Amino acid sequence: MIKRTRLYLTRKYKRSILLFFLLFVISFSIAVALSIWNSINTVTKEVERSLGTSITLKLSSATQTEGFYQDYTIDVMYKDGNRYRCYNGPPLTDDTIRQVLEGVDGFISYNADDDTYGHLDELKLIPGLWDSTIRKELWGGGITPEVGEMFSRQTMVFGNTDSSLYSEFRSGSFSLVEGRHLVSAQDQGKALISDELAKLNGLEIGNTFDVSVRAGFVSNETPLVRWGEPRTLEIIGIFHVNGYQPSGDYVAETDNTYNYIFTDLDTIKYLEHVSYQEGQEHLPVERYRHVTFFVEDAARLPAMLEQMRNLECISSSYYDISVDDTMYKSTVDPLNTIRNLVAGLVLAVAAGCAVVLCVVFTMWVRSRQKEIAIYLSMGLRKTAVLGQFVLEAALVALLAGAVSFAACQKVPDLIGNRMLASTIEAAQPKVEEPTREDIHQAAQSGTTSELFAYVSGTYAGPENIDFTFGAVDFLVLLLLELLIITGAICWAGRFIFEWEPRKIMTTLK
Template identity: 25%
Template sequence: MNFLKRAMLYVTRKKGKSIVLFCILLIMATFVLSGLSIGKATKQAQQNLRQSLGGSFHVWTDYTDNNPYLHKESDEDESGGTGYIMYSTEQLSSDMVKNIRDIAGVKYCDAFDETLLDFEQLSFFKGTIPLEEELGNSTTTVSLWRSEEHNLFTNGVVKLTEGRHITEKDTGKAIICKDLADKNGLGIGDMLKTRSMDGRSMTLEIVGLFTAMETEKIGKNIEGYNKIQNRVFIDIASAILIENTPAVQGFSEVSITINDPEEMDEIIEKVKKTPGFKEDGFTIDTENETYENTASSLESMDKLVIGLLIAAILVSVVILSLILTLWGKSRVRETGVFLSLGIKKTDIIGQYLTEVLLIAIVAFGISFFTSNMVSNRIADVLLQQDIQNKIEEPNDVQQDDIVIESFESTALGGVDNIELSGAENTDYLETDIEVSVSIENLLQLYLVGFVIIIVSVMISSIAVMRLKPREILSRMS
């Protein structure tokens, strides 16, 4: 009779022991499987969080004395006062921006510059702050690499409703607000004549119309050239032709949005290796705080789950080994008889191992259902405990709050005056984790569980298996 048949007969004959061992293995499997499923759910939640929040960093022209390419030129204004113009001869070209955009993991490249241009044929919407007469026909003009990747479009402040976006290959193209176009009787394909403050002029074709999804804050003092309805978007090639100065030969800044904040450092290193990029001419600022603060709860929970999983495995090995050792002492006579009949020790251990595995196969299968019932509750308890600990920590910033920040102010007033959705209200991250036990988790349980059983059976068999048949029989007598 081989050891497989002996194992099956023993399990069916010793019903009491089999039921006890089944319950122990079921409890063990439930906790191990719950830990595996919670760990997987936590990692998935971290991945979803990274994808939803993303990350960003800015490449700026360095306007400090550390930039060897920085130039300062004296500039005398109409009143006789003397100032100076500061610019860098090293600027971000369209080719450099394209190379950055092509880096794996980069989602958007928002390369732009802003200047005031004069549009004599346009009648602009009035602001709340009176303007000097010479600025009456001027507005903020945004020169772009790709308009569809500019933050106003990607964040939903404005939406292209007619025509097309501006691309890096365009020259002499413009996008204006549909309200402004209706006010002036213009549409797609019409021409706009613009002029710089120094008198250089150029004709632009309207290729797109946008709708402002958000308006300026009520009661906010704002110049007419800073109203979102008066904003004009043009291609960077046109801006270079109109300005025709060393100060405008490319972009002085680019905001780079990436898919995964964890790849921030790697992508920044690749940006530094972009052809034409000179590190001493630019500075790089990262914006990863929101992800780091928000992900801290999930990361702490992940470490806690790993610790609990390891503890569950170790406790399972210890308890199972003790129980099998105690039961093994009651089978000394059986072991001695097997050895005296010439049955190999490996066959005897194989029988003991098979007995446990037969019960484990059933217990592990049923644990699929018990783990589904308890894993979500365990996850909620762990996460809430971690959040509570963080709330109790002294911190000037509440880490679980995600505030949708307004855009950076620019030299011309930027878009701080625009009422952004959520800019005044705090949005909260959903911290619930949906845990479900998958077939993959169940297979992992069988693998981990079988290892636990093998180790436990080997430990429990050492005391008896190292004895010879005569020593076993003498102990029995």
């Protein structure tokens, strides 16, 4: 059979060359499609594992109801003489987290977070409302130069068990551009700051700065008096805010994301403890503000949510449980769009190839009826004759596949990343830059933060993928082509099994 195959391919070299070019085009098309699909499929699974979806546990939004105030808050007298109502109900603690992880199977990680105000003793903040107040000397209504100076250096300080899992970093609203993220358990006294804040103060990785609590947190009488000792933080990472950030005279320094500081939870607890200890007699309940649990398998999310709600440590009276899959959808959906599109193309190409090869091999096999009749008259089995045709086509396909393997090394990367870039661009949220009048009106109504352009719907996956066509892909390609060739030749040569001995003799004449 091998000898007959070699003789036919060399003697009918023109037909063999035409078959080679046809199979090369088919191999190349399938190779590119398989490469893109396989790479996208691998990346999608990795993104699903790293992002998945999440369930957020936080103190109930029912804090405004009379029943909640009566059952879960207490009256506290501050040292400035004013009375305030403070939360005193069941807290979100490490014990709560432990019970959830033990009671619900399927969570792969979690992030607990809290935040507070911090005063930067030495650093300048990106200027805003309070800097404008000082420059314009807009004093009155209890606002003094000392109050203005304190608030012009006050910013938001965020603590996380793992800063990389903070919502804005996961969504891509913030991105780390230098250094590394911090993990509270091992990074005590460390911090992340924005690139804008670092540039303003001439800071870089390894530099330190102090954050403290000032009396103006509670009282306007002595706002610049420092309570407790400052905390010294070392910069281990610098982040960038993606998108437009409103700033200027109508945006308070604490509302400007460029001024945000990320640090460990121990520092947050210390700052809160100092402010409460100095400002009132009642110390705060040790707790987290939110805890976000990340799910390994998004399909199990509804069942896990129900399990979580049924835990004894969880009560809807004081906890809110919500599903956050915005980032998952904004990142995985674009990848799935490409994967599904390419999967459809693979099927379409394979089906088209099968049709083309059926037509080609039907003409090829039927043009060799006399040759087939000779083989049968020599006593060869009908299956052996078809086997020889399959072997001839398979050898040409192997050569065409090897050439296409070399030719398509760069093409999938080019096509795949163009598709990825186009899909990411289409998935981006529409950002409208507010006008000065918009910012002014928002400042008057207290809704400035709603103008911030960073959102949780931004794409958070890879922006460039290495689309490679490897050895495994090559084997899959050869197997797929062999199946198509075998099927096409068997379809084209099915008439052989209908031949009677008389038909064979008639064909030989």
